[in-house]
Amino acid sequence: MAFVLPKSELRRVIDELSKDYRVFRPVAKGSEFVFDEEGEPAMDYDTTILPPKKAFLPPEETMFTFKRETFHVEEVTDEKPVAVVGIHPCDLRALHLLDKVFTGEFVDPYYMRRRQSGFVVAINCVKPCEHGFCTSFDAGPGAKEGYDLLLTDLGDKYLVEVGSDRGKSFVDRLGLDSASSADVEKAKELVEEAARSMARRIDTHGLVELLRMRIEHQHWAELEARCLSCGLCNVVCPTCYCYNVVDKLDLGLNEGARIRTWDSCLLLEFAEVALGGNFRRERSARIRQRILHKLLHFVDQYGEFGCVGCGRCVKYCIKKIDPVEIVEVLRGGA
Protein backbone atom coordinates (compact mmCIF):
# COMPACT_ATOMS: atom_id res chain seq x y z
CA MET A 1 0.00 0.00 0.00
CA ALA A 2 1.74 3.16 -1.12
CA PHE A 3 0.74 6.81 -1.47
CA VAL A 4 2.36 10.06 -2.46
CA LEU A 5 2.79 13.20 -0.41
CA PRO A 6 3.79 16.43 -2.15
CA LYS A 7 6.72 17.97 -0.27
CA SER A 8 4.71 21.13 0.33
CA GLU A 9 2.26 18.99 2.32
CA LEU A 10 4.81 17.72 4.87
CA ARG A 11 3.93 20.56 7.22
CA ARG A 12 0.34 19.27 7.24
CA VAL A 13 1.58 15.84 8.42
CA ILE A 14 3.29 17.47 11.37
CA ASP A 15 0.35 19.76 12.16
CA GLU A 16 -2.08 16.87 11.97
CA LEU A 17 0.09 14.67 14.23
CA SER A 18 0.56 17.57 16.65
CA LYS A 19 -3.12 17.37 17.55
CA ASP A 20 -2.49 14.04 19.30
CA TYR A 21 1.27 13.79 19.78
CA ARG A 22 4.40 15.63 20.79
CA VAL A 23 6.05 15.56 17.37
CA PHE A 24 9.84 15.19 17.22
CA ARG A 25 11.28 16.06 13.82
CA PRO A 26 14.78 16.75 12.51
CA VAL A 27 15.60 20.45 12.50
CA ALA A 28 18.77 22.35 11.70
CA LYS A 29 20.86 23.57 14.63
CA GLY A 30 23.95 25.44 13.52
CA SER A 31 25.74 23.17 11.10
CA GLU A 32 24.18 20.06 12.71
CA PHE A 33 20.74 18.60 13.08
CA VAL A 34 18.73 17.62 16.14
CA PHE A 35 15.34 16.06 16.80
CA ASP A 36 13.20 18.77 18.28
CA GLU A 37 9.54 19.37 19.05
CA GLU A 38 9.59 22.71 17.27
CA GLY A 39 10.96 24.06 14.04
CA GLU A 40 10.85 23.42 10.34
CA PRO A 41 11.52 19.80 9.43
CA ALA A 42 14.82 19.27 7.60
CA MET A 43 14.06 15.91 6.09
CA ASP A 44 17.24 15.68 4.03
CA TYR A 45 19.44 15.78 7.17
CA ASP A 46 22.43 13.43 7.26
CA THR A 47 22.34 12.55 10.94
CA THR A 48 21.35 14.16 14.24
CA ILE A 49 23.54 14.80 17.27
CA LEU A 50 21.33 12.86 19.69
CA PRO A 51 19.42 9.89 18.31
CA PRO A 52 15.62 9.95 18.30
CA LYS A 53 15.60 7.31 21.05
CA LYS A 54 15.41 10.35 23.33
CA ALA A 55 11.70 10.59 22.51
CA PHE A 56 11.12 7.16 24.06
CA LEU A 57 13.97 7.07 26.59
CA PRO A 58 14.55 10.67 27.66
CA PRO A 59 18.04 11.68 28.81
CA GLU A 60 16.46 12.41 32.17
CA GLU A 61 13.07 11.39 33.46
CA THR A 62 11.26 11.33 36.75
CA MET A 63 10.08 7.81 37.50
CA PHE A 64 7.99 8.77 40.51
CA THR A 65 7.71 11.36 43.21
CA PHE A 66 7.61 10.52 46.90
CA LYS A 67 6.87 11.93 50.29
CA ARG A 68 9.25 10.51 52.84
CA GLU A 69 7.10 11.04 55.91
CA THR A 70 4.03 9.23 54.61
CA PHE A 71 5.73 6.91 52.08
CA HIS A 72 3.31 8.33 49.52
CA VAL A 73 4.44 7.48 45.99
CA GLU A 74 3.11 8.96 42.78
CA GLU A 75 4.06 7.45 39.46
CA VAL A 76 4.86 9.98 36.76
CA THR A 77 3.30 9.41 33.35
CA ASP A 78 3.35 11.45 30.14
CA GLU A 79 0.41 13.65 29.24
CA LYS A 80 0.80 13.21 25.50
CA PRO A 81 2.22 10.35 23.44
CA VAL A 82 5.23 10.96 21.22
CA ALA A 83 5.57 10.85 17.45
CA VAL A 84 8.86 10.90 15.60
CA VAL A 85 8.85 12.14 12.02
CA GLY A 86 11.87 11.58 9.81
CA ILE A 87 13.60 8.78 11.71
CA HIS A 88 16.28 7.09 9.63
CA PRO A 89 16.27 3.30 9.17
CA CYS A 90 19.32 2.84 11.43
CA ASP A 91 17.66 4.67 14.31
CA LEU A 92 14.45 2.76 13.64
CA ARG A 93 16.29 -0.51 13.98
CA ALA A 94 17.85 0.83 17.18
CA LEU A 95 14.34 1.19 18.62
CA HIS A 96 13.71 -2.45 17.75
CA LEU A 97 16.84 -3.36 19.74
CA LEU A 98 15.78 -1.19 22.67
CA ASP A 99 12.40 -2.96 22.58
CA LYS A 100 14.28 -6.19 23.24
CA VAL A 101 15.96 -4.70 26.30
CA PHE A 102 12.98 -2.90 27.80
CA THR A 103 10.06 -5.13 26.87
CA GLY A 104 11.57 -8.60 27.23
CA GLU A 105 11.42 -10.84 30.28
CA PHE A 106 10.84 -7.74 32.39
CA VAL A 107 9.00 -4.70 31.15
CA ASP A 108 9.98 -1.09 31.69
CA PRO A 109 6.57 0.56 31.97
CA TYR A 110 7.77 4.05 31.01
CA TYR A 111 9.43 2.95 27.80
CA MET A 112 6.72 0.49 26.89
CA ARG A 113 3.90 3.03 27.26
CA ARG A 114 5.72 5.48 25.00
CA ARG A 115 6.40 2.86 22.38
CA GLN A 116 2.89 1.47 22.41
CA SER A 117 1.26 4.86 22.14
CA GLY A 118 3.92 6.33 19.86
CA PHE A 119 3.76 7.07 16.14
CA VAL A 120 6.77 6.61 13.89
CA VAL A 121 7.26 8.14 10.45
CA ALA A 122 10.53 6.82 9.05
CA ILE A 123 12.37 8.10 6.02
CA ASN A 124 14.63 6.00 3.82
CA CYS A 125 18.13 7.27 3.12
CA VAL A 126 18.67 8.00 -0.55
CA LYS A 127 22.20 9.29 -0.08
CA PRO A 128 24.75 7.74 2.25
CA CYS A 129 25.93 9.74 5.22
CA GLU A 130 29.64 10.25 5.71
CA HIS A 131 30.21 8.00 8.72
CA GLY A 132 27.44 5.41 8.51
CA PHE A 133 27.93 1.68 7.98
CA CYS A 134 24.32 0.58 8.37
CA THR A 135 24.42 -2.06 5.63
CA SER A 136 26.74 -4.08 7.90
CA PHE A 137 23.78 -4.81 10.14
CA ASP A 138 21.00 -4.72 7.58
CA ALA A 139 19.89 -1.52 9.32
CA GLY A 140 19.67 0.70 6.25
CA PRO A 141 19.65 2.61 4.01
CA GLY A 142 16.11 1.28 3.51
CA ALA A 143 13.74 0.50 6.38
CA LYS A 144 12.06 -2.89 6.45
CA GLU A 145 9.73 -2.78 9.44
CA GLY A 146 8.88 -1.06 12.66
CA TYR A 147 7.30 2.09 11.21
CA ASP A 148 3.77 3.39 10.94
CA LEU A 149 4.65 5.29 7.78
CA LEU A 150 7.77 5.20 5.66
CA LEU A 151 8.79 8.04 3.37
CA THR A 152 11.17 8.01 0.43
CA ASP A 153 12.28 11.28 -1.14
CA LEU A 154 11.35 11.23 -4.83
CA GLY A 155 12.46 14.79 -5.58
CA ASP A 156 9.28 16.85 -5.55
CA LYS A 157 7.27 14.42 -3.43
CA TYR A 158 7.56 11.58 -0.94
CA LEU A 159 6.50 8.03 -1.52
CA VAL A 160 4.52 7.04 1.58
CA GLU A 161 4.44 3.36 2.51
CA VAL A 162 2.14 2.13 5.26
CA GLY A 163 3.44 -0.19 7.98
CA SER A 164 0.58 -0.38 10.47
CA ASP A 165 -3.15 0.06 10.90
CA ARG A 166 -2.47 3.25 12.77
CA GLY A 167 -0.43 4.45 9.80
CA LYS A 168 -3.23 3.54 7.42
CA SER A 169 -5.89 5.48 9.27
CA PHE A 170 -3.59 8.47 9.43
CA VAL A 171 -3.06 8.34 5.65
CA ASP A 172 -6.82 8.15 5.23
CA ARG A 173 -7.20 11.21 7.42
CA LEU A 174 -4.73 13.10 5.23
CA GLY A 175 -6.48 11.92 2.07
CA LEU A 176 -3.33 11.13 0.11
CA ASP A 177 -3.30 10.00 -3.51
CA SER A 178 -2.15 6.49 -4.33
CA ALA A 179 1.34 6.10 -5.68
CA SER A 180 1.98 4.82 -9.20
CA SER A 181 4.02 1.68 -9.72
CA ALA A 182 6.68 3.94 -11.28
CA ASP A 183 6.90 5.89 -7.99
CA VAL A 184 7.30 2.67 -6.00
CA GLU A 185 9.92 1.43 -8.44
CA LYS A 186 11.85 4.70 -8.37
CA ALA A 187 11.97 4.68 -4.55
CA LYS A 188 13.31 1.16 -4.58
CA GLU A 189 16.02 2.08 -7.06
CA LEU A 190 17.05 5.14 -5.05
CA VAL A 191 17.49 3.07 -1.88
CA GLU A 192 19.39 0.37 -3.74
CA GLU A 193 21.65 3.00 -5.26
CA ALA A 194 22.29 4.46 -1.81
CA ALA A 195 23.17 0.99 -0.51
CA ARG A 196 25.63 0.49 -3.34
CA SER A 197 27.37 3.78 -2.64
CA MET A 198 27.87 3.12 1.09
CA ALA A 199 31.65 3.26 1.48
CA ARG A 200 31.97 1.96 5.02
CA ARG A 201 31.17 -1.49 6.29
CA ILE A 202 31.93 -3.89 9.14
CA ASP A 203 32.35 -7.43 7.91
CA THR A 204 30.09 -9.35 10.30
CA HIS A 205 30.89 -12.74 8.85
CA GLY A 206 32.22 -14.87 11.73
CA LEU A 207 32.58 -11.69 13.78
CA VAL A 208 31.07 -13.09 16.98
CA GLU A 209 33.42 -16.07 17.02
CA LEU A 210 36.36 -13.80 16.22
CA LEU A 211 35.58 -11.30 18.99
CA ARG A 212 35.24 -14.09 21.54
CA MET A 213 38.91 -14.74 20.87
CA ARG A 214 39.82 -11.04 20.99
CA ILE A 215 38.67 -10.31 24.54
CA GLU A 216 42.34 -10.16 25.40
CA HIS A 217 44.11 -8.22 22.64
CA GLN A 218 46.77 -5.52 22.58
CA HIS A 219 44.53 -3.23 20.55
CA TRP A 220 42.43 -2.45 23.63
CA ALA A 221 45.55 -0.99 25.27
CA GLU A 222 46.31 0.96 22.08
CA LEU A 223 42.83 2.42 22.18
CA GLU A 224 43.35 3.37 25.80
CA ALA A 225 46.08 5.74 24.66
CA ARG A 226 43.61 7.48 22.31
CA CYS A 227 40.30 7.34 24.18
CA LEU A 228 39.59 10.32 26.43
CA SER A 229 36.90 8.41 28.31
CA CYS A 230 34.51 11.31 27.80
CA GLY A 231 31.45 9.15 27.20
CA LEU A 232 30.30 11.12 24.16
CA CYS A 233 29.99 7.90 22.15
CA ASN A 234 27.47 6.62 24.73
CA VAL A 235 25.50 9.85 24.64
CA VAL A 236 25.07 9.91 20.85
CA CYS A 237 24.50 6.14 20.48
CA PRO A 238 20.97 5.08 19.46
CA THR A 239 21.33 1.68 21.17
CA CYS A 240 23.04 2.63 24.44
CA TYR A 241 20.45 2.00 27.11
CA CYS A 242 22.31 1.97 30.45
CA TYR A 243 20.92 4.36 32.99
CA ASN A 244 21.67 5.67 36.44
CA VAL A 245 19.11 6.43 39.13
CA VAL A 246 19.30 9.27 41.61
CA ASP A 247 16.94 10.68 44.23
CA LYS A 248 16.40 14.40 44.46
CA LEU A 249 14.98 15.94 47.59
CA ASP A 250 13.44 19.35 48.08
CA LEU A 251 14.82 21.68 50.72
CA GLY A 252 12.27 20.50 53.26
CA LEU A 253 13.75 16.99 53.00
CA ASN A 254 10.30 15.44 52.75
CA GLU A 255 9.20 15.59 49.12
CA GLY A 256 11.41 14.36 46.33
CA ALA A 257 11.67 12.42 43.12
CA ARG A 258 13.42 9.35 41.86
CA ILE A 259 15.05 10.27 38.57
CA ARG A 260 16.86 8.25 35.99
CA THR A 261 19.44 9.57 33.58
CA TRP A 262 21.38 8.10 30.68
CA ASP A 263 24.60 6.59 31.89
CA SER A 264 27.94 5.91 30.23
CA CYS A 265 30.12 2.81 30.51
CA LEU A 266 33.13 4.90 29.44
CA LEU A 267 33.03 6.85 32.67
CA LEU A 268 35.19 5.66 35.55
CA GLU A 269 32.28 5.59 38.02
CA PHE A 270 30.18 3.21 35.94
CA ALA A 271 31.64 -0.06 37.23
CA GLU A 272 32.51 1.24 40.68
CA VAL A 273 31.36 -0.82 43.66
CA ALA A 274 31.37 -0.31 47.41
CA LEU A 275 34.58 0.68 49.21
CA GLY A 276 36.13 2.13 46.05
CA GLY A 277 36.37 -1.11 44.11
CA ASN A 278 36.09 -0.84 40.34
CA PHE A 279 35.90 -3.66 37.83
CA ARG A 280 36.75 -1.42 34.87
CA ARG A 281 39.28 0.93 36.34
CA GLU A 282 41.42 0.85 33.18
CA ARG A 283 40.18 2.87 30.23
CA SER A 284 41.03 -0.05 27.96
CA ALA A 285 38.49 -2.19 29.82
CA ARG A 286 35.84 0.50 29.42
CA ILE A 287 36.29 0.99 25.69
CA ARG A 288 36.39 -2.79 25.26
CA GLN A 289 33.13 -3.02 27.19
CA ARG A 290 31.46 -0.57 24.83
CA ILE A 291 32.71 -2.16 21.62
CA LEU A 292 32.22 -5.76 22.72
CA HIS A 293 28.79 -5.06 24.16
CA LYS A 294 27.62 -3.82 20.77
CA LEU A 295 29.29 -6.48 18.64
CA LEU A 296 29.52 -9.53 20.90
CA HIS A 297 27.68 -9.46 24.22
CA PHE A 298 24.45 -8.03 22.80
CA VAL A 299 24.37 -10.94 20.37
CA ASP A 300 24.63 -13.36 23.31
CA GLN A 301 21.97 -11.42 25.19
CA TYR A 302 19.42 -10.69 22.49
CA GLY A 303 20.43 -12.64 19.39
CA GLU A 304 21.29 -9.59 17.26
CA PHE A 305 24.13 -7.12 16.90
CA GLY A 306 23.74 -4.15 19.23
CA CYS A 307 25.12 -1.68 16.69
CA VAL A 308 23.12 -0.24 13.80
CA GLY A 309 25.98 1.50 12.01
CA CYS A 310 24.64 5.04 12.37
CA GLY A 311 28.21 6.34 12.57
CA ARG A 312 27.52 8.91 15.30
CA CYS A 313 30.16 7.52 17.69
CA VAL A 314 32.96 8.08 15.20
CA LYS A 315 31.53 11.31 13.83
CA TYR A 316 31.41 12.95 17.25
CA CYS A 317 34.44 11.24 18.81
CA ILE A 318 37.12 13.84 19.42
CA LYS A 319 39.77 11.21 18.71
CA LYS A 320 37.84 9.62 15.84
CA ILE A 321 37.77 6.16 17.41
CA ASP A 322 35.96 4.10 14.81
CA PRO A 323 34.30 0.68 15.27
CA VAL A 324 34.92 -0.09 11.59
CA GLU A 325 38.65 0.40 12.09
CA ILE A 326 38.67 -1.48 15.40
CA VAL A 327 37.13 -4.54 13.80
CA GLU A 328 39.62 -4.37 10.93
CA VAL A 329 42.51 -4.30 13.40
CA LEU A 330 41.04 -7.13 15.45
CA ARG A 331 40.60 -9.15 12.28
CA GLY A 332 44.29 -8.64 11.67
CA GLY A 333 43.68 -6.60 8.53
CA ALA A 334 44.67 -3.04 7.72
Next chain:
Amino acid sequence: MTENPFIPKPAVIKAIKQQTHDTKTYTLAFVNEEDMKRFSFKPGQFNIVSVFGVGEAPFSITSDCEEREFFEHTIRRVGTLTGFLDGLKVGDIVGVRGPYGRGWPLEDAKGTDILIVAGGIGLAPLRPVIKHIARHRGDYGSLEILYGARTPGDMLFTDEFDEWRKISDTTLRLTVDAVPKGVEWPHRVGVVTTLFDELSTKPENAVAFVCGPEIMMRFVVRGLLERGFSKSSIYLSMERRMRCGLGMCGRCQIGPKYVCRDGPVFTYEEIAPLPDKIL
Protein backbone atom coordinates in the same frame (compact mmCIF):
# COMPACT_ATOMS: atom_id res chain seq x y z
CA MET B 1 -2.44 -1.23 34.23
CA THR B 2 0.29 -3.62 35.30
CA GLU B 3 2.20 -2.89 38.44
CA ASN B 4 5.24 -0.65 38.09
CA PRO B 5 8.19 -2.85 39.14
CA PHE B 6 10.30 0.17 40.10
CA ILE B 7 8.04 1.37 42.89
CA PRO B 8 9.16 -0.07 46.23
CA LYS B 9 6.67 -1.28 48.78
CA PRO B 10 6.83 -0.05 52.37
CA ALA B 11 8.35 -2.46 54.86
CA VAL B 12 8.68 -1.87 58.58
CA ILE B 13 11.76 -2.73 60.61
CA LYS B 14 10.60 -5.24 63.25
CA ALA B 15 13.95 -5.89 64.88
CA ILE B 16 17.60 -4.94 64.53
CA LYS B 17 20.37 -7.19 65.71
CA GLN B 18 23.95 -6.04 65.93
CA GLN B 19 26.10 -8.73 64.30
CA THR B 20 29.50 -7.03 64.42
CA HIS B 21 30.74 -3.50 64.99
CA ASP B 22 29.68 -2.50 61.45
CA THR B 23 27.04 -5.07 60.49
CA LYS B 24 23.41 -5.47 61.54
CA THR B 25 20.63 -7.88 60.71
CA TYR B 26 17.34 -6.12 60.01
CA THR B 27 14.12 -8.06 60.39
CA LEU B 28 11.52 -6.60 58.04
CA ALA B 29 7.88 -7.14 57.19
CA PHE B 30 5.84 -5.50 54.47
CA VAL B 31 3.38 -2.99 55.90
CA ASN B 32 0.67 -4.28 53.58
CA GLU B 33 -0.35 -7.84 54.49
CA GLU B 34 -1.02 -8.66 50.84
CA ASP B 35 2.57 -7.75 49.93
CA MET B 36 3.83 -10.02 52.70
CA LYS B 37 1.64 -12.91 51.56
CA ARG B 38 2.82 -12.60 47.98
CA PHE B 39 6.48 -12.37 48.95
CA SER B 40 8.34 -15.62 48.55
CA PHE B 41 12.01 -16.08 47.75
CA LYS B 42 14.64 -18.71 47.19
CA PRO B 43 18.00 -18.89 49.00
CA GLY B 44 20.51 -16.66 47.22
CA GLN B 45 17.97 -14.17 45.85
CA PHE B 46 18.09 -10.50 46.78
CA ASN B 47 15.85 -7.51 47.36
CA ILE B 48 16.46 -3.91 46.42
CA VAL B 49 16.11 -1.80 49.55
CA SER B 50 15.22 1.82 49.15
CA VAL B 51 15.40 4.89 51.34
CA PHE B 52 13.64 7.76 49.59
CA GLY B 53 15.98 10.67 49.17
CA VAL B 54 19.07 8.52 49.70
CA GLY B 55 18.79 5.79 47.07
CA GLU B 56 18.48 2.07 46.72
CA ALA B 57 20.79 -0.93 46.50
CA PRO B 58 20.60 -4.71 46.28
CA PHE B 59 20.96 -6.82 49.43
CA SER B 60 20.79 -10.58 49.68
CA ILE B 61 17.97 -12.02 51.74
CA THR B 62 19.45 -13.77 54.71
CA SER B 63 16.47 -15.35 56.47
CA ASP B 64 14.87 -18.78 56.26
CA CYS B 65 12.83 -18.85 53.04
CA GLU B 66 10.08 -20.86 54.70
CA GLU B 67 9.55 -18.13 57.26
CA ARG B 68 6.65 -16.21 55.70
CA GLU B 69 5.93 -13.59 58.38
CA PHE B 70 9.12 -11.59 57.87
CA PHE B 71 12.42 -11.51 56.01
CA GLU B 72 15.90 -10.42 56.97
CA HIS B 73 18.82 -8.52 55.48
CA THR B 74 22.27 -8.49 57.01
CA ILE B 75 23.92 -5.24 56.00
CA ARG B 76 27.39 -3.87 56.57
CA ARG B 77 27.89 -0.13 56.88
CA VAL B 78 30.12 0.78 53.94
CA GLY B 79 28.58 3.69 52.06
CA THR B 80 25.90 6.36 51.95
CA LEU B 81 22.82 4.14 51.84
CA THR B 82 24.14 1.52 54.26
CA GLY B 83 25.29 4.33 56.54
CA PHE B 84 21.76 5.69 56.53
CA LEU B 85 20.26 2.24 57.16
CA ASP B 86 22.65 1.91 60.09
CA GLY B 87 20.96 4.87 61.73
CA LEU B 88 17.42 3.48 61.48
CA LYS B 89 15.40 2.22 64.45
CA VAL B 90 12.78 -0.45 65.01
CA GLY B 91 9.49 0.85 63.62
CA ASP B 92 11.11 2.87 60.81
CA ILE B 93 9.92 2.24 57.24
CA VAL B 94 12.06 1.47 54.23
CA GLY B 95 11.09 0.61 50.65
CA VAL B 96 11.61 -2.91 49.36
CA ARG B 97 11.18 -4.46 45.92
CA GLY B 98 12.04 -8.01 44.92
CA PRO B 99 12.93 -10.77 45.22
CA TYR B 100 15.23 -10.78 42.23
CA GLY B 101 17.76 -13.04 40.60
CA ARG B 102 18.70 -16.66 40.41
CA GLY B 103 19.72 -18.19 43.72
CA TRP B 104 21.64 -21.30 44.75
CA PRO B 105 20.68 -24.48 42.83
CA LEU B 106 19.19 -26.32 45.80
CA GLU B 107 16.85 -28.40 43.64
CA ASP B 108 19.67 -29.69 41.45
CA ALA B 109 21.91 -30.22 44.49
CA LYS B 110 19.56 -32.78 46.04
CA GLY B 111 21.42 -35.97 46.88
CA THR B 112 24.85 -34.33 46.70
CA ASP B 113 27.29 -33.23 49.38
CA ILE B 114 27.41 -29.49 49.90
CA LEU B 115 30.47 -27.42 50.62
CA ILE B 116 29.96 -23.81 51.66
CA VAL B 117 32.89 -21.43 51.54
CA ALA B 118 32.17 -17.93 52.82
CA GLY B 119 34.22 -14.86 53.57
CA GLY B 120 33.06 -12.04 55.86
CA ILE B 121 29.63 -10.64 54.90
CA GLY B 122 29.56 -13.34 52.20
CA LEU B 123 27.95 -15.67 54.71
CA ALA B 124 24.73 -13.60 54.54
CA PRO B 125 23.30 -15.09 51.30
CA LEU B 126 24.37 -18.58 52.41
CA ARG B 127 22.51 -18.56 55.74
CA PRO B 128 19.20 -19.42 53.95
CA VAL B 129 21.01 -22.40 52.40
CA ILE B 130 22.06 -23.70 55.80
CA LYS B 131 18.54 -23.19 57.15
CA HIS B 132 17.05 -24.92 54.12
CA ILE B 133 19.35 -27.95 54.47
CA ALA B 134 18.58 -28.14 58.20
CA ARG B 135 14.87 -28.27 57.39
CA HIS B 136 15.26 -30.83 54.61
CA ARG B 137 18.23 -32.74 55.96
CA GLY B 138 17.39 -36.01 54.21
CA ASP B 139 17.48 -34.38 50.76
CA TYR B 140 21.20 -33.65 50.86
CA GLY B 141 24.50 -35.39 51.60
CA SER B 142 27.08 -34.02 53.97
CA LEU B 143 27.31 -30.30 54.75
CA GLU B 144 30.66 -28.67 55.31
CA ILE B 145 30.94 -24.96 56.04
CA LEU B 146 34.25 -23.10 55.79
CA TYR B 147 33.95 -19.57 57.11
CA GLY B 148 36.63 -16.94 57.29
CA ALA B 149 36.57 -13.36 58.53
CA ARG B 150 39.13 -10.68 59.24
CA THR B 151 38.97 -11.05 63.03
CA PRO B 152 36.78 -13.04 65.44
CA GLY B 153 34.79 -9.84 65.97
CA ASP B 154 33.93 -9.67 62.24
CA MET B 155 32.16 -13.04 62.19
CA LEU B 156 28.45 -13.06 61.51
CA PHE B 157 25.79 -15.28 63.06
CA THR B 158 28.19 -16.53 65.78
CA ASP B 159 25.30 -17.29 68.14
CA GLU B 160 23.93 -19.74 65.57
CA PHE B 161 27.13 -21.72 65.12
CA ASP B 162 26.26 -24.27 67.85
CA GLU B 163 22.90 -24.85 66.24
CA TRP B 164 24.57 -25.40 62.83
CA ARG B 165 27.03 -27.84 64.35
CA LYS B 166 24.08 -29.87 65.65
CA ILE B 167 22.69 -30.41 62.14
CA SER B 168 23.52 -34.05 61.40
CA ASP B 169 26.53 -34.78 59.17
CA THR B 170 27.58 -31.13 59.30
CA THR B 171 31.03 -29.66 59.91
CA LEU B 172 31.76 -26.00 60.59
CA ARG B 173 35.36 -24.85 60.21
CA LEU B 174 36.40 -21.32 61.13
CA THR B 175 39.38 -19.13 60.45
CA VAL B 176 40.30 -15.47 60.84
CA ASP B 177 42.98 -13.39 59.17
CA ALA B 178 44.18 -11.99 62.48
CA VAL B 179 43.42 -12.26 66.19
CA PRO B 180 43.63 -9.02 68.16
CA LYS B 181 45.61 -9.10 71.39
CA GLY B 182 43.71 -10.47 74.35
CA VAL B 183 41.07 -12.24 72.25
CA GLU B 184 40.74 -15.96 72.76
CA TRP B 185 40.45 -17.86 69.47
CA PRO B 186 40.46 -21.67 69.47
CA HIS B 187 40.17 -21.97 65.66
CA ARG B 188 42.50 -21.44 62.72
CA VAL B 189 44.30 -18.26 61.70
CA GLY B 190 44.77 -17.43 58.02
CA VAL B 191 42.67 -16.71 54.95
CA VAL B 192 39.75 -19.03 54.27
CA THR B 193 41.75 -21.27 51.93
CA THR B 194 43.89 -22.15 54.97
CA LEU B 195 41.03 -24.48 55.88
CA PHE B 196 41.41 -26.48 52.66
CA ASP B 197 43.92 -28.80 54.32
CA GLU B 198 41.08 -29.95 56.61
CA LEU B 199 38.56 -30.24 53.78
CA SER B 200 36.57 -33.45 54.11
CA THR B 201 34.05 -32.99 51.27
CA LYS B 202 35.00 -35.17 48.31
CA PRO B 203 34.56 -33.48 44.93
CA GLU B 204 33.06 -36.50 43.16
CA ASN B 205 29.48 -35.97 44.29
CA ALA B 206 29.55 -32.47 45.68
CA VAL B 207 28.79 -28.87 44.83
CA ALA B 208 30.53 -25.85 46.31
CA PHE B 209 28.63 -22.66 47.15
CA VAL B 210 31.02 -19.74 47.47
CA CYS B 211 30.44 -16.14 48.48
CA GLY B 212 32.80 -13.45 49.64
CA PRO B 213 34.97 -10.67 48.27
CA GLU B 214 35.82 -11.42 44.64
CA ILE B 215 39.54 -11.68 45.42
CA MET B 216 38.78 -14.31 48.07
CA MET B 217 36.58 -16.24 45.62
CA ARG B 218 39.46 -16.14 43.14
CA PHE B 219 41.68 -18.14 45.48
CA VAL B 220 38.86 -20.39 46.67
CA VAL B 221 38.03 -21.33 43.07
CA ARG B 222 41.66 -22.12 42.30
CA GLY B 223 41.95 -24.24 45.44
CA LEU B 224 38.77 -26.14 44.66
CA LEU B 225 39.81 -26.82 41.06
CA GLU B 226 43.14 -28.16 42.35
CA ARG B 227 41.23 -30.47 44.67
CA GLY B 228 39.21 -31.94 41.85
CA PHE B 229 36.04 -29.83 41.82
CA SER B 230 34.82 -29.18 38.28
CA LYS B 231 34.14 -25.66 36.98
CA SER B 232 30.45 -26.50 36.77
CA SER B 233 30.23 -27.72 40.37
CA ILE B 234 31.48 -24.42 41.81
CA TYR B 235 28.75 -21.83 42.33
CA LEU B 236 29.61 -18.21 43.09
CA SER B 237 27.42 -15.35 44.21
CA MET B 238 28.63 -12.29 42.30
CA GLU B 239 28.23 -8.67 43.24
CA ARG B 240 28.05 -5.58 41.09
CA ARG B 241 26.37 -2.23 41.53
CA MET B 242 22.80 -2.30 40.21
CA ARG B 243 20.13 0.27 39.54
CA CYS B 244 17.14 -1.77 38.42
CA GLY B 245 17.43 -5.46 39.32
CA LEU B 246 15.59 -6.29 36.10
CA GLY B 247 18.34 -6.57 33.48
CA MET B 248 17.80 -3.11 32.02
CA CYS B 249 19.96 -0.44 33.60
CA GLY B 250 23.07 -2.25 32.38
CA ARG B 251 25.19 -1.38 35.38
CA CYS B 252 25.78 -4.92 36.65
CA GLN B 253 26.84 -6.50 33.37
CA ILE B 254 29.82 -8.83 33.22
CA GLY B 255 30.24 -9.53 29.53
CA PRO B 256 26.78 -10.72 28.39
CA LYS B 257 25.61 -11.58 31.92
CA TYR B 258 23.35 -9.37 33.93
CA VAL B 259 24.32 -10.18 37.53
CA CYS B 260 20.83 -9.12 38.67
CA ARG B 261 18.83 -11.25 36.28
CA ASP B 262 21.11 -14.10 35.18
CA GLY B 263 22.76 -14.33 38.64
CA PRO B 264 23.77 -13.34 41.21
CA VAL B 265 24.63 -17.05 41.49
CA PHE B 266 26.67 -18.38 38.56
CA THR B 267 28.80 -21.45 38.04
CA TYR B 268 32.49 -20.76 37.64
CA GLU B 269 32.15 -22.28 34.18
CA GLU B 270 29.77 -19.46 33.18
CA ILE B 271 31.96 -16.71 34.62
CA ALA B 272 35.42 -17.99 33.67
CA PRO B 273 35.48 -16.78 30.02
CA LEU B 274 34.09 -13.30 30.81
CA PRO B 275 36.08 -10.06 31.03
CA ASP B 276 36.19 -7.51 33.86
CA LYS B 277 36.38 -9.70 36.90
CA ILE B 278 39.15 -10.71 39.27
CA LEU B 279 38.04 -14.30 39.56
